[in-house]
Amino acid sequence: MRNSNDYCVIMCGGVGSRFWPFSKEDKPKQFLDFFGTGRSLLQSTFDRFKKIVPVENIYLVTNDAYAETIKLQLPEINDNQLLLEPIRRNTAPAIAYASFRIRAVNPNANIIVAPSDHLIVKEDQFVIDMKKGLEFVSHNPALLTLGIKPGRPETGYGYIQVEEKDMDGIQKVKAFTEKPNLDLARAFVESGEFMWNSGIFLWNVKSIIDAFQKHLPDILQKFSEGESLFNTPAEKQFIDASFPFCPNISIDYGIMEKADNVYVNISNFGWNDLGTWGALHDVSQRDSDNNAQLNCKTLYIESNDNIVAMSDDKLVVLQGLEDYIVAESDNVLLICKKSEEQRIKHFVTDVKFRYGDEYV
Known part of the structure; x- marks a missing residue:
């Protein structure tokens, strides 16, 4: 049974310029059907998370320009589930926006944050890992990421170094490293201590807002100024006026690499981020x-x-x-x-x- 406190935020506002010319600004890669299945990468991601959280608890963060495309591809969602950025400001402001919106609806929410363009081969295992992660963050004030055991030295992925000690079968993160050179990537794989960073995160809404308070207080303050407006008709006007003044910073650099309560669930569900x-x-x-x-x-x-x-x-x-x-x-x-x-x-x-x- 799906828990009404469980939510998902799908990040789908990127341009996907590394897939040019297939991916262009007016229709980036998340809206394309690369494999001829009849479903775009975004639609496949949405289908995956419908198995984990209630459909009405799935939110999509995207650029204003892609609102109509998303409505065409995902007619199941309503306008209230579509969080529109007036300008791109990387993942930290986008996640802060989604966190404040969800907290206005449910202050006990457990949230999955996921990109819209990943390939998951073993979907049954993915569902198991997601449910395990949601259970973990509902009982622990932790920021959880999913780590993938590397199959090769890959220079295009970020890496997570893990500690031996664990909590409920989930390990503490020692350090993050972004896109190493080939020699370093080989050393990471041979050590057995490093996992690929999947870019999929789970946390309770209180845990992530506390993390913004500690590590990105300027972003927190910006959204706190309009907190009473979230989930009201005045929200969009506030976001359009305030969002452009947020710093352009990723959640990885702004919070995950600095926080001391970051954990990783090592997973094996046939993951590929389809980034290149x-x-x-x-x-x-x-x-x-x-x-x-x-x-x-x-x-x-x-x-x-x-x-x-x-x-x-x-x-x-x-x-x-x-x-x-x-x-x-x-x-x-x-x-x-x-x-x-x-x-x-x-x-x-x-x-x-x-x-x-x-x-x-």
Whole structure:
């Protein structure tokens, strides 16, 4: 039975520029169906959390510009569940906004905060871990994150170092490290003390607001000024006026790396954050030469380790390419070394500077 005190906040306001040109500002990656299932990444995330918390307790934090897209993709939600940011200010202000809104409805709320664009393969195990985490934070003044046992040295993920002692089978966090270089990532994996940081968090609403009071008091003060307006018609006007003055800071850097009551549940539910084309290549069906394709037919000749993605059912013939991304969407074609995909964000900036917003 789902607990009426359990809530979920889905973060779905990102631009997803690392997946350009598939992901563009008017329709970023969380709204796309990468695997041809008929459900976007956001819809799949929503479907997953419906198994854990009541539908009416699922809130979505996003940019004003994506409100109508979300309503089209998730007709089950009402306007009251949609928390609209007038400007992007990273995850800490967004989570503070959601926390104050939920506290206005239920001061005893236990909250899951999750991105909208992760791939979860073992959903039954995911549900078990989420319920275990909600039970833990309902009885302990802790900030809980989910750690994934690393399968390889990965430089694109953050890492969590864990202590040996645990509480109810959940371990204390010793330290966080953001995106190490390859040598350090190898050392982390070999030590057995480090987990990938999944970016999924659980806490009681009192615990997270206390953490804002201690570590990000300027954000707390900003939202406290309008606390009486939350869950009233005046809330949107207050947010539009106040949100732009919040600092641009992540919840990881602003709170999780500083707090002394952070715990981790080490999980194994087939997680991938789908943050890059390389990550998408890893989870896609591939041929004997390690080539993958999405939304197209392909003929690979003397080519290997590539991913090809088209906006419709085109035929693509590749000859002599190794380790490339070939991605087309509308009026943009990208051909980029997969090993250098971290440069895509810079490509987007350069395109915007030279050709304007039409292509991004």
